[in-house]
Amino acid sequence: MSTPLVTDNLAPELAEPVLAMAEAARAADGVAALSEHTLLRIRHGAPSGSSRFHVVSEGGRVVGFAFVERIAGEPDSGEVVVDPAHRRSGHGSALLRSVRDDAGPDGVRVWAHGRTPEAVSVATADGWVPARELHKMRLPLRDLGPEVPGGPWTAPELPEPALRPEVAEKVRIRPFVVGQDEQAWLEANARAFADHPEQGALTLDDLLQREVEDWFDPRGFFVAATNSGSIAAYHWTKTHADGAGLSDDEPVGEVYVVGVNPAWQGTGLGRALTLAGLIHLRDAGLPWVHLYVDGDNEAAVRLYESLGFSMWDTDVMFAPGDGRG
Template identity: 60%
Template sequence: MTHVRTTETLTSDEAAAVLALAEAAGDHDGLPPLSEQTLLRVRHGVRPGAARFHLATEQPPGGEDSGELVGFAFAARTPDEPDSAELVVAPGRRRKGHGAALLRSLTEDAPSAGLRVWAHGRTEGAVALAGSAGWTQVRGLLKMRMRLRGDAHQPGAGAALPEPVLSDAAGERAVIRTFRPGADEQAWVAANAAAFAEHPEQGGLTLEDLHERENEDWFDPDGFFVAEDTATGAIAGFHWTKVHADGAGLADEPVGEVYAVGVDPAWRRTGLGRALTLVGLRHLHERGLPWALLYVDEENRAAVRLYESLGFSVWDADVMYAAR
């Protein structure tokens, strides 16, 4: 029997148990079961009313609940929108109904707008759970990859990256430089909100969210590029790269990520996005990393075509499910 407790706060011991469960599941499945945003919320907490944690423990028939965490779910809450959730079950406790119990808990706790659940990768377990609940895909996030460093089979990989040249329209008005911690935060939050106004996760990042990421071990301002409007000092676009020390399921050594590329709507169709993307990719290539990866909405065909033109190909996908 599964017991699920729902709360808006986690104790330090509960947070540690969730992080340990997520790490074990990631090692077992070969891909992380929880997004970076969820892991940050586990570590740092959430604003009142902004999210809910669901903690699953196992209670044997006629026995006492051991309190050992066997599953976890997280639901981010936005007014007038369906909850956006994800869940994970400990590798040794699967196929015992814990995933279904967490899904029921998420559904019963969701607002009238409903619930949507992310699955990271089209894994057998995620597809089976969604199918058993009668859920269907409502959104897809493509995972794309590009080889940066040659090997015996692709000796020239990475060598063909074009020079990141600004068009005349952009070059006369902008200069690309690295992010300045302590000076650029407010301008970047404004630029990110403008660039991703229609993107529910990325566009809602706050100054607090940025500070949390700046405090992560992986943060490196030398890999965070911004295009500054020389007339106003505003950030016209940016390319934030990230290095995954664990290889992100691609290699047994660090790999790079096109973490976020954004361009202010007023600067679109100037070639600024392509130039910024190339600046970041060349930075990752110069670090000697073997791969670059990225995530992009499969419906964003313009972005998919851009990345394909640079040498990226689809590797896997994250899938968002919802009830019919």
Template identity: 60%
Template sequence: MTHVRTTETLTTDEAAAVVATAEAAGGYDGVAPLSEQTLLRIRHGARPGTARFHLALAPVPSGDPTGVSDGSTTRLVGFAYSARTPGEPDSAELVVAPAWRRRGYGAALLRSLADDAAEEGLRVWAHGRTEGAVALARSAGWTQVRGLLKMRVRLRGGERGGPAEARRPDGGEALPEPVLPEALGERVVIRTFRPGEDEKAWLAANAAAFADHPEQGGLTADDLQEREHESWFDPAGFFVAEDTGDGSIAGFHWTKVHADGAGLADEPVGEVYVVGVSPAWRRTGLGRALTLVGLRHLHERGLPWALLYVDEENRSAVRLYESLGFSVWDADVMYAAH
């Protein structure tokens, strides 16, 4: 019997069970099923009215002592999360424990998400084009409405081994030096982020740079603070271009290190976590310079790979990354009903 419970809050035990389920699925599929933002909401909770948690529960056989989520009669076998933004369709993702797949739990979670969705509808992310995600979307009659490309570039060595320098995957020339275009002159200076001082200016720059992308542009002071308290946060890898005229932030490149290798390696790898340029500073070459500053930082840390995510319709960004040696590795897919 399939039972899905919907709630706006998770207990500590439920949150731990969800994280364990996601980790098991990630190890099985080779790709993390839940985004960083969802994991933050699981661990820290969400503002009222902004999120819904869906817990797929299965009966625990008599005498089975394994962990359960709401007492001694059921265990968590699947989970879904939906984020709500006024005027937008719900944005969701889901995961089913590997041992409990092909039993209808994925379909049950998808129905629960759809039944509970806001009037604007529902869209569901699938991380990686896994066989199960494609099959579930097809069986529900859903189609792709957005794609997020996962790109990568080798920073150390080559496909057949090679010198420890920032070479492209094809063994071509090393990454260019991160030099600011002459046109920028002394208008900006690139430095590292100062925790406790730069938050307000960075939030303003981020909101301006991603005004058309509510997922990123809508980050709040609380969201930023949560990330600053994550174990991976390192201000030495968070670069900002300061406008020397008024002290505002013209652009930024925030890098991240994945200790688990992010499915690319059995050692830590880097990520171009987010690059943003305020509208007034676009088409100046600042974005390219900031990208190179971050990549050089990741290379100097001795990391073998750098990865990033970019909307497949953002052709200018894709071309920029391709010019720096990045190539498509995988993709996240957003599905919606016809």
């Protein structure tokens, strides 16, 4: 077992092997161990001082990797992946020790996406304990037969999004305009997620990196624009060409993120924008849409359940049992 290389900047010659290993793990596990945010950091690099990369190599081959994002005043947030062909060799434990020993002053926490038995086993064996849950919910966008796991599925009727008259006088729901709406969206996102260190800290570079991804489609990025040009709320949808574990042969949709400026909460904008995005994905012919929601966000869970979503899976964030997270 090799000692992980720890660095602020992942060398270009390591990026491709890490991405290839992560894809091999996704194919083997049926769930991605690394989030989109982490993949973008691998491809494009990270702002100085914001991240740490941990790489385990064996015989000249990358066999394990961890990424940690650092946000002031919060525990570091990490993800770990081990090559399926090199598991049960202690690499996962070595990476967990590495991110724990390298943690910032507020400690560290690490995600186990999909709560796979192997990931949970490694974490608990090393004394890590559950600290946060992120539920995954799903909704059929068309009727699906009994050949679909859990089927048959009946797609619910989606009402057309409607704004209250007093709200409709002040905002208009429209698609995001590339080259025009970036700054207004960043301001709205920061306000909507002021208490969410990962989403609320997104920068212009983060947004621009997503705009050039193959999946980006401004037609599925809905904003509630005010008469003054600011953004009161938004719903950004995403299409997964690989089926995201819901379909073997068709792309599926995602409620990528819904944000509402606190000054506009309680106006019905969140529900209206969510419906606008769901109808867009349905009309694109997609069979499924899924989303992620924090386990303790009961209001959001109730909203999505009222639209027909049901629980599908759960990601678990683990913290060291010694209290360092």
